[in-house]
């Protein structure tokens with residue numbers, strides 16, 4: 001797991017060997033301890049170089065070991081032994097040096113990085129802090145402000161930035177190991193005192209208290225309840241105020257409070273879930289590793305509204321040639337202007353040239369004739385989409401993949417409008433499409449594995465987290481949103497205010513509560529859908545009858561607001577009031593409060609006190625219940641798909657691990673019991689009826705979340 005060879009006569013070359021990322025498993029740690037000891041005691045070895053196999057230095061501690069009985073030599077003394085060595089030790093950083101990998105390099109006396117290497121301390125993203133001395137050595141090396149930035153964000157930096165900050169001593173575009181070996185020869189026998197980072201004083205910024213206070217405030221605001229960023233700040237403060245040994249004690253103490261926390265478990269679950277969803281499968285048995293994607297060089301986007309513009313820009317930024325089609329001239333001109341701005345800003349951020357020439361704008365749908373893939377992004381209207389798919393089917397060359405960016409319409413129906421339904425899939429982007437990470441890739445009953453593989457691969461190329469799901473109304477994300485928002489409306493009827501509901505959800509960790517979000521996206525969006533569904537028209541009646549539609553409880557509150565022209569931010573009024581149409585800061589609206597009172601009186605409802613717990617239980621448990629139904633229906637292959645969709649697309653707080661993981665942490669018995677409790681109180685709300693899979697899991701002793709995928713698979717194989 002680590003190999004020692006002697007090179008250039010007197011350099012001991014230690015190579016970490018644990019593919020794919022040379023993570024510091026127990027065996028690797030043991031290998032380092034053994035090889036370092038041998039190198040230091042070998043009189044022929046005058047200096048040492050540490051590198052990683054296959055052009056990868058080290059991806060950090062082995063995350064798979066966390067939560068197990070960790071054995072093997074601990075990292076802190078191992079790194080200490082390197083630092084106190086009497087022979088110079090040089091880290092040759094290729095590929096990545098992340099987390100414990102960078103901490104290992106910080107224990108070395110010199111660091112040389114390849115120009116393409118990435119470095120960072122991303123522990124915070126796993127609910128941890130750099131606890132192998134990273135929180136104490138980095139501020140000593142690069143100063144407190146820069147260390148605060150790197151450790152609290154966990155961002156990966158380039159070798160060039162690392163050099164500028166002083167994290168590394170040299171960057172090379174040649175063989176890093178060769179350069180490091182040469183360098184090691186040149187420093188053999190030289191004094192090492194100034195090279196041992198732990199013995200350096202931590203530079204104290206002049207305004208230290210104000211600096212830490214400011215950062216702590218910022219972190220508390222953006223972390224929304226996450227504990228790791230706060231512990232990171234506390235650890236760096238220890239580096240700035242305490243001697244190294246005491247700082248290390250504080251680092252360990254803080255790490256101990258994080259290491260077994262629910263948040264660390266949740267964040268590590270999300271890390272692996274993100275990788276698990278890339279290994280998709282279809283009910284037919286087709287899989288990611290047996291289905292070959294088609295090459296896509298040229299794509300078309302049909303319809304240049306908000307979504308189409310973002311999608312076309314994202315495709316162009318990926319390097320594809322794009323035909324952007326918009327049949328209305330005025331809209332086409334406006335789109336071209338806005339998209340040029342988007343390309344320019346994106347290029348500036350990434351330090352590259354804008355990809356203007358990658359997009360050809362056309363008012364004529366016939367321009368799609370030679371593309372490999374089309375993404376339809378016209379208005380969310382089935383009749384319009386049907387027409388577009390019929391046209392595309394007639395115009396495109398054979399084999400062109402036809403994708404729809406619908407947010408929930410029937411993919412099978414659209415496929416049935418074409419000559420090759422096997423080439424049709426959904427690619428559901430989230431606004432703004434060139435920014436948001438999530439992509440729901442929806443396979444229909446006739447979609448070929450190759451079509452799905454192509455869309456998944458394209459999503460990956462675009463830098464999206466792509467999740468394959470089956471076809472149903474609203475797919476996964478929007479389908480689960482329905483019971484969630486329905487409960488929020490019912491809570492208003494029963495006595496809550498938008499502020500109370502949003503407050504509970506924001507305290508839970510959502511960046512925005514449901515009503516604030518509804519004001520932002522526009523109340524009219526849902527209204528239009530409800531009207532198409534035969535709902536959404538206020539009957540004018542009062543009493544209970546007015547709140548029953550299609551045989552179930554229904555709240556017309558949103559419809560009444562829309563009828564009054566309250567569409568949210570764009571009209572300056574919605575669930576909140578704004579200083580002007582387009583205003584961004586919502587304030588509680590006394591008009592809305594009186595309206596709610598009148599509404600309740602009109603419908604014979606008596607307001608009661610509702611607390612945050614009830615808001616969370618009713619909104620979140622019904623959403624989770626629908627998640628179980630989705631698993632039961634085979635729309636998602638496992639809880640990981642659902643959780644990734646909610647974390648990356650719907651603002652579910654990452655440190656709570658997604659709705660299904662959260663349910664497992666709350667305890668399935670409790671979720672079931674509370675759903676039963678609320679269902680008894682509201683028998684006319686079908687979404688409160690606990691689903692069979694949830695009951696079945698509870699009956700079988702509530703297995704842990706990583707076993708649900710198997711349970712679901714078995715369930716479907718029995719059908």
Ligand SMILES: CCCCCCCCCCCCC[C@H](O)CC(=O)SCCNC(=O)CCNC(=O)[C@H](O)C(C)(C)COP(=O)(O)OP(=O)(O)OC[C@H]1O[C@@H](n2cnc3c(N)ncnc32)[C@H](O)[C@@H]1OP(=O)(O)O
Nearest residue numbers: 023059060061062063064099100122130131132256259275
């Ligand atoms: C009572 C309590 C006492 C408490 C005291 C406890 C004290 C404990 C002391 C611990 C010391 C702390 C040490 C350190 O500070 C902690 C850490 O180092 S945490 C780890 C930090 N590292 C990372 O976060 C890196 C994570 N990985 C990545 O970001 C990416 O994987 C990558 C490295 C950039 C590579 O990306 P890609 O090329 O896209 O490849 P993949 O992401 O698909 O990964 C490929 C494959 O590798 C697996 N993998 C990656 N990194 C790790 C890892 N660090 N450990 C284990 N496995 C890893 C990944 O899952 C993929 O596997 P696959 O899914 O294909 O099976």
